[in-house]
Amino acid sequence: MDGAELVGKIVYTWLTLVLGFILLPSAFGVSLGISELYMKILVKTLEWATLRIEKGVSKESVLKNSASVGIIQRDESPMEKGLSGLRGRDFELSDVFYFSKKGLEAIVEDEVTQRFSSEELVSWNLLTRTNVNFQYISPKLTMVWVLGVIVRYCVLLPLRVTLAFIGISFLVIGTTLVGQLPESSLKNRLSELVHLTCCRICVRALSGTIHYHNKQYRPQKGGICVANHTSPIDVLILTTDGCYAMVGQVHGGLMGIIQRAMVKACPHVWFERSEMKDRHLVTKRLREHIADKKKLPILIFPEGTCINNTSVMMFKKGSFEIGGTIYPVAIKYNPQFGDAFWNSSKYNMVSYLLRVMTSWAIVCDVWYMPPMTREEGEDAVQFANRVKSAIAIQGGLTELPWDGGLKRAKVKDTYKEEQQKNYSKMIVGNGSLNSELD
Amino acid sequence: MGSRSSHAARIPDVDSIRRETGFSQASLLRLYHRFRALDWNEKGYLSRVDLQQIGALAVNPLGDRIIDSFFPDGSLHLDFPGFVRVLARFRPVDDEDNRNRDPKEPEPLNSRMNKLRFAFQLYDLDRDGKISRQEMLQVLRLMVGVQVTEEQLESIADRTVQEADEDGDGAVSFLEFAKSLEKMNIEQKMSIRILK
Numbered sequence: 001m002d003g004a005e006l007v008g009k010i011v012y013t014w015l016t017l018v019l020g021f022i023l024l025p026s027a028f029g030v031s032l033g034i035s036e037l038y039m040k041i042l043v044k045t046l047e048w049a050t051l052r053i054e055k056g057v058s059k060e061s062v063l064k065n066s067a068s069v070g071i072i073q074r075d076e077s078p079m080e081k082g083l084s085g086l087r088g089r090d091f092e093l094s095d096v097f098y099f100s101k102k103g104l105e106a107i108v109e110d111e112v113t114q115r116f117s118s119e120e121l122v123s124w125n126l127l128t129r130t131n132v133n134f135q136y137i138s139p140k141l142t143m144v145w146v147l148g149v150i151v152r153y154c155v156l157l158p159l160r161v162t163l164a165f166i167g168i169s170f171l172v173i174g175t176t177l178v179g180q181l182p183e184s185s186l187k188n189r190l191s192e193l194v195h196l197t198c199c200r201i202c203v204r205a206l207s208g209t210i211h212y213h214n215k216q217y218r219p220q221k222g223g224i225c226v227a228n229h230t231s232p233i234d235v236l237i238l239t240t241d242g243c244y245a246m247v248g249q250v251h252g253g254l255m256g257i258i259q260r261a262m263v264k265a266c267p268h269v270w271f272e273r274s275e276m277k278d279r280h281l282v283t284k285r286l287r288e289h290i291a292d293k294k295k296l297p298i299l300i301f302p303e304g305t306c307i308n309n310t311s312v313m314m315f316k317k318g319s320f321e322i323g324g325t326i327y328p329v330a331i332k333y334n335p336q337f338g339d340a341f342w343n344s345s346k347y348n349m350v351s352y353l354l355r356v357m358t359s360w361a362i363v364c365d366v367w368y369m370p371p372m373t374r375e376e377g378e379d380a381v382q383f384a385n386r387v388k389s390a391i392a393i394q395g396g397l398t399e400l401p402w403d404g405g406l407k408r409a410k411v412k413d414t415y416k417e418e419q420q421k422n423y424s425k426m427i428v429g430n431g432s433l434n435s436e437l438d
Numbered sequence: 439m440g441s442r443s444s445h446a447a448r449i450p451d452v453d454s455i456r457r458e459t460g461f462s463q464a465s466l467l468r469l470y471h472r473f474r475a476l477d478w479n480e481k482g483y484l485s486r487v488d489l490q491q492i493g494a495l496a497v498n499p500l501g502d503r504i505i506d507s508f509f510p511d512g513s514l515h516l517d518f519p520g521f522v523r524v525l526a527r528f529r530p531v532d533d534e535d536n537r538n539r540d541p542k543e544p545e546p547l548n549s550r551m552n553k554l555r556f557a558f559q560l561y562d563l564d565r566d567g568k569i570s571r572q573e574m575l576q577v578l579r580l581m582v583g584v585q586v587t588e589e590q591l592e593s594i595a596d597r598t599v600q601e602a603d604e605d606g607d608g609a610v611s612f613l614e615f616a617k618s619l620e621k622m623n624i625e626q627k628m629s630i631r632i633l634k
Contacts, residue, residue, distance in 0.1 A: 072630050072632050072633065073630075073631040073632075092598075093557075093561075093598060093602060093618060093619060094557075094622050094627070096500060096557050096560050096561070096577065097627045097628055099499055099500040099504075100560060100628070101528070101627065101628060101629075102494075102498055103495055103498045104524075104528050104630060105494075106492050106493075106498065107492060107495060107504075108469070108472060108525065108630060110492050110494045111494065112494075113475055113476065113491075113492060114475070117475055345479070416497040416501075417583055419497060419498070419499055420582050421583070421585055423499070423581050423582060424582040427586075427594065428582070428585070428586050
């Protein structure tokens with residue numbers, strides 16, 4: 001048989017299968033249950049693997065401690081206790097010990113830096129990239145791992161890349177076509193259909209399993225949707241269940257093409273890089289958008305950067321100054337099946353997508369929460385913190401006051417002043433008392 | 439693509455570092471990962487800026503002095519052995535250290551004296567072996583910020599120097615410093631235990 005013919009036949013069969021089993025059902029929002037079956041098999045395999053690891057590992061194993069406990073023993077007592085515990089004491093030469101110990105502790109382990117690298121797993125999930133603490137256990141496990149590698153790279157990856165390609169092309173072509181139509185409700189409905197279909201295709205391209213909770217609180221038109229940020233996939237996950245107006249910078253390249261196509265079908269808010277610097281301009285445009293009750297809700301990520309999904313960092317107040325109703329959404333990924341966090345300083349977009357497409361799956365929970373508005377006498381910062389707490393509690397994430405932009409900017413001096421104030425109260429508040437007695 | 443290996447063999451000179459610092463293999467691995475995590479752009483060494491980016495350190499009143507202790511003699515690059523050498527001072531003192539000690543070998547980095555030396559050098563900026571009244575004032579100022587007046591601070595500094603100064607030279611030498619803290623449980627206050 002002719003080589004080219006053979007290849008042609010394979011590709012043809014392949015595409016027909018993909019079309020029949022995945023694309024058409026997505027267009028109609030129907031699921032054939034293939035993903036569910038895959039997930040069931042996957043869960044069983046991972047459970048088996050975990051049991052084997054636990055059996056094979058000796059008592060001094062490292063497994064239990066890595067994920068949740070810190071790596072140093074911390075004494076979290078307040079400053080007064082740490083500084084040799086006596087009230088009414090003066091400055092001592094040994095006071096430096098407390099600060100130097102705290103400083104060295106921060107160097108060994110701090111709350112923030114660890115949030116910018118992927119979460120460590122308690123038990124291995126058969127991916128090389130998460131194999132930090134787990135050593136070779138048994139031949140059976142290794143075989144399963146090898147099988148896993150073959151399945152992931154040779155079966156799943158081509159399938160996913162095909163789907164992603166089809167999805168994005170369809171999005172670009174579809175939105176351009178719909179954009180040709182005059183403004184009408186038909187146009188809106190078609191654009192919604194195109195968006196949703198493409199998102200569903202792309203989600204299958206990642207083997208995504210998403211659980212939406214509390215759908216009754218789904219963001220309404222004329223509101224602002226606010227969520228914690230872990231990766232660009234967050235956008236995909238949210239838009240699969242509803243249409244949003246995106247806010248962001250105009251990019252070049254592939255992203256730029258997608259952006260320009262999308263804006264033809266329904267109004268998104270894209271800014272030029274120079275416009276982003278002008279906060280008032282940004283706020284004004286966003287206000288105009290939400291004032292029009294027919295326009296889709298805006299989607300904003302107030303953290304401003306990707307965090308590794310174990311915590312929620314400071315919400316920038318800009319989004320909360322616009323006014324309007326805020327619809328908070330909490331997104332929590334299950335790290336056992338695949339790590340969704342985008343470490344932008346380590347991986348660029350393409351290698352990140354490849355990593356995601358060669359993981360087992362992307363499993364996550366999305367919680368819609370009741371809408372919130374700014375209360376009387378509450379300023380934007382307090383409102384932002386209130387929303388942040390609500391999202392953190394719902395998603396089971398820790399809350400940190402630090403700014404996610406800390407990796408690029410210096411921290412404010414106000415925090416240092418607090419510590420200095422505390423210390424001064426101790427040595428001077430009592431020092432003056434002692435000098436009177438002299 | 440940056441996958442992390444669990445092999446200690448990836449740490450350069452791991453055996454000599456172990457001997458010098460007394461850290462266990464597992465602790466060294468943890469510290470190596472931390473070193474790599476702090477080294478954002480994978481230069482292979484740390485600079486002052488990398489340490490200053492740690493939020494909890496930047497708000498520590500003595501933060502800059504602590505960072506200085508990692509960069510002795512005006513050096514600008516901190517490699518992993520240097521990093522661990524400073525952290526080794528804060529290793530808790532185990533009984534094992536004292537039992538097996540060969541008196542001919544140099545003092546372990548986490549001995550009481552070496553912990554005291556670390557604290558001493560936070561005061562002694564010009565490294566002349568004495569804490570002058572001026573240097574005492576500077577450290578006090580760092581710790582209280584703008585909360586305390588100059589007069590109050592000076593009286594505190596004077597009192598402290600007087601109490602510790604035995605030979606009356608108006609400055610606190612290392613031996614005087616050590617003597618004034620001889621009753622203090624240094625081993626506990628200047629120790630950080632790394633959990634496995």
